[in-house]
Amino acid sequence: MPKPPNTEDATAARRRWRRSLALLLGVLLGGAAVAFGAWRLSLDLALAQTQDDAQRHLRFVAHELTGALDKYEAVPQVLARHPALAGLLAQPASPTRVAEVNALLVDVARDAAAAAIFLIDANGQTLASSNWRDAQTFVGQNYAYRPYFRDAMASGGGHFYARGSTTGTPGYFIAHRLDQAAGVVVLKVSLDEMESNWARSAGDLMLADARGVVFLASRPEWKYRTLRPLTAAARAELHETQQYGDLPLASLVREPTRASDDLRVERVGTATARLRALVTEQPVEGRGWTLLSFTEIRGAEQIAAGRAWAAALGWVSLLLLLAYLQLRRRRARERLAAQGELRAAYGSLEARIAERTQELQARVDELRRTERTLRATQDELVQAGKLAVLGQMAASITHEINQPLAALRALNDNARVFLERGMQADAEGNLEAIDNLTQRIAAIVAQLKGFARRDELRVQPVPVVTAFQAAVALVGAEARRQRVVLACPPVPEGLAVLGQQVRVEQVLVNLLRNGIDASAEQGGGTVVLQAEVDAAAGQALLRVTDDGPGLSDDVQARLFEPFFTTKRRGEGLGLGLSISASIANALGGSLQGGNREGGGAQFTLRLPLA
Template sequence: MTAPAPVVVSSLRRRPIVLLLALGLVAGLMLAGGWLAWNARLEAGRERLRADGAARLAGEAASLMQLFDKHRHLPRLLAMDPRLLTVLGPDRPASAVDVVNRHLTSVGQQLDLQAVFLMDRQGLVLAASNWDTPASFVGWNYTFRPYFRDAMAAGAGVFYAVGVTTEAPGLFLSQALRDAQGRAVGVVVVKIGLGALERAWATGGEPLALADERGVLFLASREDWRYRTLAPLTLADRAALAESRQYGRHDLQRLPELAPLAALWPPVSPGGLQRDVIDSEGRHLLQAHRLEAWGWTLLLAADLRPVHRAAAIEAAALGLLGALAVAGGGLWWLQRRRLDERRHAALALEALQKDLAQQVAGRTAELMAANETLHQRIEALNEAERILQATRDQAVQAGKLAVLGQLAAGVTHEINQPLAALATCADNALKQLDRGRHADLRESLSLVGELAGRLGALVAPLKGFARAGSAICLPVAVTDALDMAETMLAPRLRETGVTIARRIAADAGRVLADRVRLEQVLVNLLSNALDAMAAAGVCGRVEIDVDRRSDGRIALQVRDHGQGLSSSASEHLFEPFFTTRSRGLGLGLVISRAIAQGLGGELSGGNVAPEAGSGAIFTLVLPAPSPSSPESSA
């Protein structure tokens, strides 16, 4: 009964090894299949790219030949014009030169040519289409140009170069002019711009360039390719280029990106056949198309990276399909194994859900009770906040009335004098009425009006100051608030002889505050300063400095020259009912700080210096208004 056990154990031990070998075999087959698919797709992509490139090179070559055919007969037609021979004659009348200049200008404009010009047998330009421009060719000598030498020797010439005078590149087509004896007496030249062709290349897709017989790229869709070489130039080539000034001042350095084409240079492909090569990094397919008529070569650099990506994607897709097939088999086996586990898990989950439902029900009841308690506390806090706000407003109003009580004596003194004068004027008016002195009566009544206006001006600030209301923060001019505070304290200022010196920074002229409450704080601070200086027996000035702090808020400082704050006063400065004056209530600074905090600011105080007699300084900090804030009305 126990004999088969070793066989079972041995089988179980061999199973992982067999499974690993099978997985390795499948993985190897997938890798091999993916590599074969990638290689085949890559070669197909290269062939398609070769075909597309060959078609484009053939099309661009045809466009070049079409452009050449369009203009190649033009120099010969111009050479047949007898007016040009007249200019080349020994007399050379000025009128004939002018006629030829205008004729060449008309031809250049009609055919959209860069330039048309006429040279004598010494290479001197006698007439040109640009004769009336700052870049005129007239008077220049171009004997060093191959298009002149070829035309004088063989009758015609073709040459691409950068202009010596204009530094503009172009294709020069030349034709010799002959006299009655058949001798070459001059050369007519047509310069064609190929900029439009170059711009069309730039929008046509893959980079395209045109190289001369020395391997110099003189036309290119990429600017960094232009006037570069496929291989280093020989000393003889550089000497010939310098003599003809074909490419002006350009350095003609080698272009490493197209270095693999040097192996094909010059392309030995008569009849316009094409050659191609792949660079060492496998990133570009470089193709060349020979133009035998001119000795030029069209070059195309096609990007192989999209082909590589497409091949890699296809290989990866095949590998993924194989992996999915293997994974599908494994998933089928795992699915069967997990069915039993899910049944057991479902039973355990059902029991857990029942237990969880009981816990949720209990916690829900607790949360509902806690939520009800929280609502009650929030309502209590809101009620307390309303009571606190009402108490604060009442305290502010009480502070106003307390300040008004302190100002009552001064205002009474100010009112007594106008009242006495008013009574005198009224008595005089009655007497003047009885005596019929109407002119004097008018003057007395006018004085009565002036005195009544003065009384109204004395009472109006106190009336507005005492008005109750909630704080509304708007931009307030600091100067206006200080003016109102000084107006309410004017009797005390005259009585004590104290002056107020202001210094307001240019960028600190406005604050965001309730104007009436700001005036209440300023009156309180200035009144305390006057009391401190009166107690010290000092008759000087109270200094007010207003600046903008680094955090953007406005700081208003009130400094007196009294004895300063004692250590006890500094410690209890903002405590209710603490005062150093026999008549004080100890609420002024407390209310002022509450007002400052209600306006979004702060109020602090202390001594100017540790030494006795340095005076006290109080700082009120308020927010600055934004540019879009509405203005406060007076």
């Protein structure tokens, strides 16, 4: 007879199967929960970071936009005071006055890089314009309906962005009223270049007015659409002012896919093309505009998905680790094999570390070679700066040498005549004068040779009084040529700095020449070279002050920038202060420049005391 099935075995098998199924379901649900949590957390963090980056970018763009428009504010205000405009408003039928104002507006528009500048009388009629030669000129057009005209006539100033009703070209209009409300001068600024820059930048940007009409956008299909449907009253007002002509101003499609207090994600675009993006807004102060940034979140979602997969893999790895620990005792041989593999991997790692160490040593050697090359290049730059200074002083040096040479020729001729006539005493006097002049020429040449000598940077004590004397001797002829007085108060006794004689002189020569040029611009003056001691800092302060016009904020910001110069073309390379700052840093000091209270500029070379 067949053996009946064992009921207890079947029950145990079913229990094991249920436990395995429950374990599998628990593993799957746990992995799904871990993956979802990692995905959500990673996505929130990525979107928050994206929003922070977009907010910083919007603040920068808003600042750039405001700055670009504010720099034009003063142009119509200044033009409104020009007597030619008042003269034309008083005699609008005068062809001479019309031609004069047209020419003036053409020059100002060109210099200010404005799209157009035009003059409107009190009735809104355009009398003159910078585009008077164009087929679509503003001359003869009446703009009394434009808000910028009405605001300027009422309050003195007006601002308005609109498409040109005459040319169809959009722009930002800045209006200013003339005295006695005789008329209004208007400047039109084009924002096309800024809009083109937006199209090339990361992310998508748009600029909307107070009604929600988008008038600048990085995507052409978004331009002249609205962020929300316009009311009938708003459309009537837009039609009256012709701000956007007769454009339909259809609404953009905006479908929120995620909205919270911190993050807003939308599908935005037109009926044919939409973008799923994170929306960030930034108001433009003082103009009622709003900047909007739309950043695609596809990258953030991909990062979140990658991290979710990593979390799921980590979950699986954790379970495998637990299973490994559970079977550890029964896998003694596998553990020993794994230890053998680990030793092999360790040996391989040591080999890789040794190889990597050799690579790093090679890079260190390359960096040292690069450092030597950089130092040699810097020495070449310093030498080139010295030769450039000598070249720029060539005229003064030539004049300084030509005077004793001319005297030498005259004394030589006289001595020959005295000898022919037997006037021995007079001839000896001339020869003694010739000897003195040759010594003077030799001293000048020796100073030039010492200044132009190629040398290596070797720090040693440098007497300040010696450096002052050499620098003043080198630029003395240039100062006399430009009618500038060089003043050098007494140097503290025994004062010396750690540096190098020629390089300290080079910095002083550069500063003195700049002071001489600046004072010469004012018709002459005094350049003062003086020394002080800052005992607390252990430094000597070598100061050069002049009677020049001083340094503007823009010049001070770029003072030590290479190839930046305020001199006329051909009179300077813009390397003197840059090289001088490099020399000061190499000598362990610094070089600062600024304006002094009494007027003029002041430069301070700080060097360590010897």
